[in-house]
Amino acid sequence: MFRFTLNFIFLTLIIRFIYYPNSKRKDYVFTYYLISIIVFFLCFTLKKYEMDIGMALGLFAIFGIIRYRTNPVDIKEMTYLFVVIGVSIINSLANKKMSYAEILSANAIIVVVLVFIEKYWALKQVVSKTIVYENIENIKPENYNLLKNDLENRTGITINSISVGNVDFLKDVATLTIYYYENKQINI
Structure with a gap:
């Protein structure tokens, strides 16, 4: 019970105080907590059967397969999923040695590294959107x-x-890809 409490405290630090303030994605908060708790108890239970590190790697393989069978998930969310699974495995498989x-x-090292990277070292992520633009004179x-002022x-x-993609002079439209920082993201 002590290790589960320890695991839950560190998961809360990672999920609620590092991940959520930057992403504001409540759906992933729920997912991260449940997956990490299940992984903790699964590893803890299976540890009684004297399985080795291959079992932990097998869990990662299972989640990798699930990843390709579901809707695409951003790299950052997948990284946090890997972190919460890893923390749960570390806390559940620790032995008397x-x-x-x-x-x-x-x-603590994992939390400190996450805080450092998230707050001080993270680069702004450039995002792209493809749009259809009708003012074809501005693509010159x-x-x-x-063009930039009009789109902004x-x-x-x-x-x-x-960047200008396909241009259709018959319909007077062009396919443009705009690039901007993620924190400026809107739904177009």
Whole structure:
């Protein structure tokens, strides 16, 4: 019970205080808690049968297969899923050769690294959206500033760059890809 409580405390630090404030994705908070709790008890229960590290790797393989059978999940969410599964496995498979100080240290190091990367080292992620644009005169290279200003006014986001894809002169439309920072994301 002590290790489960320890696991739950560190999961709460990771999920609720590191992941959620940056992502605001409540659906993943629920998923991360449930998967990590199930993995903890699954590993803890199976540990009684003297299975080795191959069992833990097998769990990762199962989740990898599930990953390809479901809707696409962002890389950051998959990374946090891997982290909560890893923390649960570490906490459940620790044996008598590993002291509680070592378990606490491993968990604390993971939390500190996550905080450091999330708050201080994370780079802004550039996101892209493909849109159909009807003002075909603005896609000329000399009208780039007009194009960018028009798109920024219409979308309300600050655009880093624009690439022109297919151009249909019969319909007077062009397919554009706009690139912007993730924190400026809106639904287009």
